[in-house]
Amino acid sequence: MIFDRTFTEGWIRRFGDSVLATEPELTELDQQAGDGDFGANLGAGLTLAVRALDRDRSAGEGAGAARVPLDITATVFLDEVGGTSGPLFGLLFQELAVSAEDTAPVLTTPGLAAGTEAGLAAVRRVGEAAPGDKTLIDALAPAAEALRRCPADLTPDQALVTAAEGAWGGVRETAHLRARRGRASYLGDRVSGVADPGAVGIALLFASADGTVTELAPLLAERAEEERRP
Amino acid sequence: MIFDRTFTEGWIRRFGDSVLATEPELTELDQQAGDGDFGANLGAGLTLAVRALDRDRSAGEGAGAARVPLDITATVFLDEVGGTSGPLFGLLFQELAVSAEDTAPVLTTPGLAAGTEAGLAAVRRVGEAAPGDKTLIDALAPAAEALRRCPADLTPDQALVTAAEGAWGGVRETAHLRARRGRASYLGDRVSGVADPGAVGIALLFASADGTVTELAPLLAERAEEERRP
């Protein structure tokens, strides 16, 4: 398997499918913790991104470049998507694209790790939230951590599976956190027990490298089961 | 009798006495035709003028000048008196003073006629009312007319009696007029039968050259009696 443009484009498209498949659940999470538009914001962003990928005629030149679909998605999220989360996702895609560029024409695990790390740093600079504030950082940070630990010879697809596991772990943690940034912060304790929708979005991104996620409940519930174990 | 400063000062002081004696009646007239402050405006003006005459120390220089009391009164009315009528009286005094100056140190009948004529012109320029508009012009115009007709050798005190007769005639006419200028104009027909207070003030001025007026009713009623004659 070559981790070229076809791979990253497939990844984004599957992410789009995951978001569309789970949009009602995402909406419900943001209704409990925020203003209920997260599913719509992310869904709209991916619809636009997929449309931009469809339209893209750059396939001819530098065809193999893994960077291109990430760049296109970054621009769409930065330019067109509303809500707090939209442009933050855009920043992550922008950093992933830069790191892919550094390792062009194919994606590498160290490149993915560096891009995710840089994306996390950008989101932290911009959003001024810290881990534990119950934001998408709580999924992005463990994903970056997982990628950092991956051996250099692990293939990017396998690395992304590891990242997704880290992210889901982080998502489940958010259910126990009290929000301190963003809209959810005004609601205080009323939202404890509910996972952060933005964090779920991040986990969906990493999980979609491998296939399409169609249901959130099992992924959010896992931890509860773990906890029930003696 | 010399028509010097003593004469004009006495005239103003008697005018003051007349206004104070008839102030309630003046107030009532302006209550019927306007906002009820005419008696207070004119009374306050004369109180200030008399006080200024008391204070005046120019008696030494040019002592005989008939002009001085008229000038002092003009300045007080122009500077200190409110309402529409106050400054209009001031203009009249100002023109009387100028004409007295032209014939200094004593008042003459032609000077009085010229001053009243000039005062009427100034009031017309400033107030932009015409005879018949039910304003003080309707007393001032016949007074000026009467003075104009006086023979040059008639003494000023006699001329002023003639002027007062003309003014009272004009006042009584105003009762039949419909107001077209000033506040009374908004009231339309509701004030027919009531004389114009400003016109009464003018008549009081000329009448006070001769003595003090203490009652208005007979002067306002005369015409009605005349009309009752067959």
Added chain:
Amino acid sequence: MASYFARESESLVSDALDGFALAHRGLVEHNVEHGHVRALRGSPERRVALLSGGGSGHEPLHIGFVGAGMLDAACPGRVFASPHNRQIFEASRAVARADGVLHIVKNYTGDRINFAIAAERLAHQGIPCARVLIDDDLASDSEDIAVGRRGTGATVLVEKILGAAADTGLGLAELADLGASLTSRCRSIAAASAAHTAPGNGLPAFEIPANYLEFGVGIHGERADRSIVHEPLDALVERMTDTLLNALEPPAGASVIALVNGLGSITRLEMYAITRELGQLLDARGVHLARSLVGDYVTALDMRGFSLTLLLVVEEEIALFDAPVHTAAWRW
């Protein structure tokens, strides 16, 4: 004194004049004894001083337009009340130049009488004086109203252009003629959706039902003679612009200076949205919008409304409009 910010409602005007003099020290002087605001740095070339005045509550008019290139002095009265003739007389004496003083007077009975009395007194002192009477408000243009059209927004444009003309050294009669000519080519119309707050009791001076506008308000918080349904802005500005153009009858290709004037509490967003509609309409009507002035220039305390003023101009007048000006409220 419910909603005005004041020590007491009686002291508002005099306190404001103190604060104005403080904020603009070096530019103006407030003569407390004689009740006028005077420019400290005038234009040396002027042969005629320009003086205006009227009730307070219309700020920045007139005090805000005292300074180089506009007024030599302004006489503020109490809120919505004419200044006393003595204020006008003393101010005129203080600022009169070699060729006298020109009074710029809004057409209201009280202002007319007090300026006219001051003019009589000036004449007695041998000081040449002439008057420009501003009467631009079309809502008061009616056979029934003997006193004539009210003076409103045109005042500012006339003060500006006459100020620049005076700085070229024109004489009294020439300035008075120019003023009369400008006034004859200048008309205004105003609309409001809420009355001003009455300084005495803090309540709206009158009620306008929701979804209605008063069409043809003046600047003293009086009701208009017509209430209309609150229509979208494009329709309203068209109604107003056509009212103005019908009265002005601009020849083909004529140039106008427009004043889009807030009456107190409309937002600049609204004023600029109005400017957009006006610009499009003038375009469509073949009238050239040479200059536009947008903001609070002649207010009626905090009335929620605006006025539109159009002045038909020739090239030289545009140059006079563009000439430098340095006052508290207008500077370029």
Added chain:
Amino acid sequence: MASYFARESESLVSDALDGFALAHRGLVEHNVEHGHVRALRGSPERRVALLSGGGSGHEPLHIGFVGAGMLDAACPGRVFASPHNRQIFEASRAVARADGVLHIVKNYTGDRINFAIAAERLAHQGIPCARVLIDDDLASDSEDIAVGRRGTGATVLVEKILGAAADTGLGLAELADLGASLTSRCRSIAAASAAHTAPGNGLPAFEIPANYLEFGVGIHGERADRSIVHEPLDALVERMTDTLLNALEPPAGASVIALVNGLGSITRLEMYAITRELGQLLDARGVHLARSLVGDYVTALDMRGFSLTLLLVVEEEIALFDAPVHTAAWRW
């Protein structure tokens, strides 16, 4: 759309921008595609472009301060809503100078995030970018409010002084430092007697009982955290001035620049009366009022209130404040 004058409430901001560009053609250009207003005649000496932006409804802030001597561009959002990062990004790219672009950002979460994202994007393009965060509002100075003090009136003073400093050819880091230093010496406090009219329904955004004031309002029509009885102006201005001086702790004989700012519908009479009280209090407290700026500079639509801003300054900063400026809303 009860009482706003608009075609429809959604088009108010974009219509206003059209009208703004029309009224000030030659001075500014409205880039409709990218959503910014840009100066047509900048200062050639500048090495760093100054850019600001934020929600609309605060006019003249920010668009009114685009021009020579102040901002190179401004990005207006919808009413009370942050501009999109793309607007900021595109505007920054369009105006950036050799030494980059300085963002002047009022401290509100949305503005912070959008400006920060634009900054990330600029960094990716190799365009140097720094930020001055304005956080002057003392009413939001509390341990409980993690997001920090809101940015209000200081914005105008900082934009003016930084504009003049940029024209002397300062670099990006120097300007950012000066901005941070100015901000640290600048505090504001606001009071209101009536809320703004909500653009959506034409009703007051909230009710303030007669004879009460909201003490500590922001500029987005939010209530203050305190209601107080409507007190006479001298008492109110003393309360506000002392709040400011307690926070600023001016050294003996310090100089300040004061901004007496109308929030939308208070009259100039009131603003100047406020200026009088402020002047007297500063005198009594031994603080030198070097300059004062009185008028509507940072509004909250048509809120009936005002803010006071004091900036501690040194001589050179006063000279920068006095430097020429040519924008729609500030010119000298």
